Amino acid sequence: MxxxxxxxxxxxxxxxxxxxxxxxxxxxxxxxxxxxxxxxxxxxxxxxxxxxxxxxxxxxxxxxxxxxxxxxxxxxxxxxxxxxxxxxxxxxxxxxxxxxxxxxxxxxxxxxxxxxxxxxxxxxxxxxxxxxxxxxxxxxxxxxxxxxxxxxxxxxxxxxxxxxxxPAKDMRIRVNGVLPKGTTSKDLVLMMIGQIGAQGARGYVVEFCGETVSQLSVEARFTLCNMAVEAGARGALIAPDATSLQYVLEKCPDIVGATRDAALAAWNELYSDADARFDQEHTFDASNLEPYVTWGTSPDQVVPISGTVPLPGSVSAEQRRSAEQAIQYTALKPGANIAGTPIDHVFIGSCTNARIEDLRAAAEVVAGRHVADGVRAMVVPGSGAVKKQAEVEGLDVIFKTAGFEWRKPGCSMCLAMNDDVLMDGIRCASTTNRNFEGRQGRGAITHLMSPAMAAAAAVTGAITDVRTMELNHV
Incomplete structure (x- = not known):
């Protein structure tokens, strides 16, 4: 290369x-x-x-x-x-x-x-x-x-x-700082989409880098790259490092001996050269990041958990109409705190957040608690392997004891293409990647958030700052 x-x-x-x-x-x-x-x-x-x-x-x-x-x-x-x-x-x-x-x-x-x-x-x-x-x-x-x-x-x-x-254009997004306790790569990517917009990376392949990214687990990096498309990106990349190479070698037992040496030599060349030119660059600081939650019908209609539903007059003229439509669809009150918004349903799953680390994070919040009255909550592992591992660790027992449904793997309620469909007006705290109108069912209302935040919503019955909750190690 x-x-x-x-x-x-x-x-x-x-x-x-x-x-x-x-x-x-x-x-x-x-x-x-x-x-x-x-x-x-x-x-x-x-x-x-x-x-x-x-x-x-x-x-x-x-x-x-x-x-x-x-x-x-x-x-x-x-x-x-x-x-x-x-x-x-x-x-x-x-x-x-x-x-x-x-x-x-x-x-x-x-x-x-x-x-x-x-x-x-x-x-x-x-x-x-x-x-x-x-x-x-x-x-x-x-x-x-x-x-x-x-x-x-x-x-x-x-x-x-x-x-x-x-070929697309090149964008580099650098993220500095240590993620604060109670925040995840899901919060990070929602914040970034909110900043650059749902079309902010249109026509680009995004390369994520910086100390924050290098500290993420591989599963957290999957979440980051998965949702880059929600900013319009044509692709997303993170240069291989010791963390990702270890993951690959663990998943690829066929790579041994001389094949392993050759593979590592090639993979170690996979980085952007020091003087490489990017068509656009962004830099973010994650050190003060809060949990993020969507309020509208696009992933860029998002606020920190301490934030409020925007007043239509507070957004730009080009965004005003979509904001008004989103507020009407989601039946939220402009200016209201997003925290405390009652929910009816919780869905933990999807290709964004249904891996074993996601389920562990949710179980840590759920352990010793119970799903709030009037709330239906479900966990759908991302694969048979994830489901099996979770059951080995006893996570399924934690969820079921708390009143969650423990389901078989699949896309499920990420999108209304199967049996798992929400009814009109049902408000869902969801770990998925899209909150479009009708995405989880005609008339259903979706709030995107991290697995820990979704678990917190399940046991409190409302959108809740998970950082205020005492966690039980599982």
């Missing part, structure tokens, strides 16, 4: 995967891994079959059924919705036809694609990983370039293992 000119990490990854330049704006990009799900692949396979083509490299494609599956705690999962069941059966049939590995509905290690892939060693530094899902940016936590693609592009990748790609 040597170059006579200083390069960013993003430029190094793109250059190392460029098959050829197509024109002034586009290249043909080789993709190391293509992940598929049940809702963006059917048309792609149909187009492939219409042209009588085969999948070029079946072993570099992996499929996961995750968005549409029920998460009820039954022994065998059955997709009752006919259209969803057809999507799942079509995916299974297509994967069988082309010898593509599939984590199907009742696979023991099944789960959310962006949780399953890294925990099984599929994601390694320096890779290009694509998927028909926007939150593929998650993999930047391991120094891999991940991004979402559309259905027509899925077909192209299946046929060629390449993608016609227009």
């Amino acid at each position: 040597s170059s006579p000119h200083p390069q960013t990490l993003y430029q190094k990854l793109v250059d190392s995967h460029t098959v050829r330049r197509l024109d002034a704006d586009n290249i043909l990009l080789f993709c190391d891994l293509h992940l598929m799900n049940e809702y963006t692949s059917p048309q792609a396979f149909a187009g492939l079959h219409d042209e009588k083509r085969r999948v070029a490299v079946p072993g570099q494609n992996v499929a996961v059924v995750s968005h549409i599956i029920p998460t009820h705690p039954t022994s065998i999962r059955v997709i009752q919705d006919a259209a969803s069941a057809l999507q799942a059966s079509n995916l299974a049939r297509n994967c069988s036809r082309h010898q593509i590995p599939l984590y199907d509905t009742n696979d023991a290690m099944q789960g959310i694609e962006h949780v399953v892939a890294p925990e099984h060693g599929m994601i390694r530094p320096g890779m290009v990983v694509i998927c028909g899902d926007s939150h593929t940016t998650t993999y930047g936590a391991l120094g891999a370039l991940g991004f979402g693609i559309g259905t027509s592009e899925v077909e192209h990748v299946l046929a060629t293992q390449t993608l016609v790609y227009r």
Whole structure:
């Protein structure tokens, strides 16, 4: 990956995967891994079959059924919705036809694609990983370039293992300071999205760096990169370091001996050169960070827990209409404290916050307490492996004793594509990544927050500053 000119990490990854330049704006990009799900692949396979083509490299494609599956705690999962069941059966049939590995509905290690892939060693530094899902940016936590693609592009990748790609611009976000107790990478990324806006990184691949980022666990970095897309980013990256390399080697027992030495030598070159130029840069200080909670219908409509629902007149003219619409939809009172807002439902899950560290953080708040009267609370692990580990640690018992539902893994209530749908007017404290109108159900109201904050809301019945609560070690 040597170059006579200083390069960013993003430029190094793109250059190392460029098959050829197509024109002034586009290249043909080789993709190391293509992940598929049940809702963006059917048309792609149909187009492939219409042209009588085969999948070029079946072993570099992996499929996961995750968005549409029920998460009820039954022994065998059955997709009752006919259209969803057809999507799942079509995916299974297509994967069988082309010898593509599939984590199907009742696979023991099944789960959310962006949780399953890294925990099984599929994601390694320096890779290009694509998927028909926007939150593929998650993999930047391991120094891999991940991004979402559309259905027509899925077909192209299946046929060629390449993608016609227009390179993005470079943005660097540096975060300094130590995260205060009671705050997490979820709070950090919500704060940053609130600062730069939902379109603030549009057209860019963001590289996160700084002492705050280097102190984060890999699972916390997944959260950070996962939600970069909510600022419009086309990708997110964190340069590999000792923390992420240890994670990868633990998940990849096949990397040993000379292969390990060669891999580490290559991975240690994955960083932005000292004089590399970024098209835009931002710097944030995390030392005074508070827990953050969304008040509106976009992830950038967010305030610290000490904050208030904005007065429409206090926001810029271009944001005023959307603020007024959001306040009307969420039925909040302008100027009211966000803390103390009553909630009806709590959802802990999603590709953003359903890993084992997330469940441990929530369980620490829940232990010795009970879900508040009138509140329904549920925990949906991100994968079969996460669920198994949580049960080994007894976290499931803590949640169930407190009155939480302990569910099977899947996307679940992150989006209304399965059985887990909220009714009109239900207010939910959620660890997901999007709070759009109708995202969790038509008329449902979503407040994004960290797992610990969601757990605090569950046991108090309202949006609560988790820092005010005494925690019990589990």
